[in-house]
Amino acid sequence: EAQVTQNPRYLITVTGKKLTVTCSQNMNHEYMSWYRQDPGLGLRQIYYSMNVEVTDKGDVPEGYKVSRKEKRNFPLILESPSPNQTSLYFCATRRPGQTDTQYFGPGTRLTVL
């Protein structure tokens, strides 16, 4: 079964405490990306990766880091989280086609106090 998993699903943390949200896929897709979703602001792309060791900034990359050391994993790193990073985060993969197919993870709800 095609799957994108994210961990943790929920996290409450404090300002400045480094955290990592993991994203893993079992479909061997080359493209992976991270989004955040905030009320009134919709979806915004943070970072994306076209393949192993290839990453690029999305619309709102400030305060985030990513790495893509292997195809299946694309972790999102917050080195020093701040309250304005409180959000719902989605990881996704993409498979090209007549209509591309995107597989979104279940989301990670992060609260930074």
Added chain:
Amino acid sequence: GENVEQHPSTLSVQEGDSAVIKCTYSDSASNYFPWYKQELGKRPQLIIDIRSNVGEKKDQRIAVTLNKTAKHFSLHITETQPEDSAVYFCAASISSYDKVIFGPGTSLSVIP
């Protein structure tokens, strides 16, 4: 940079009627335009996309049109059903593998 506007922000239609959501974009280099549906409390789904070499694309009750000259694209849902109720997001990108910018979303309610 790219900016995507979307209208209307909310839309209510009677079951069986059609719904149209319109988006405009600013960057003439954009060539890829996906549409997403997000039901309440669920993750987004890519429901249809269109590339700039095509003016229209259909998939069952959903169609998308693109006018590159005017820099706008639209989502058309025919014979709406209650399960079409969701927030719909349009987006624009140079390609499906590049940075993507989203519109602010349209909340569609289909009234039985």
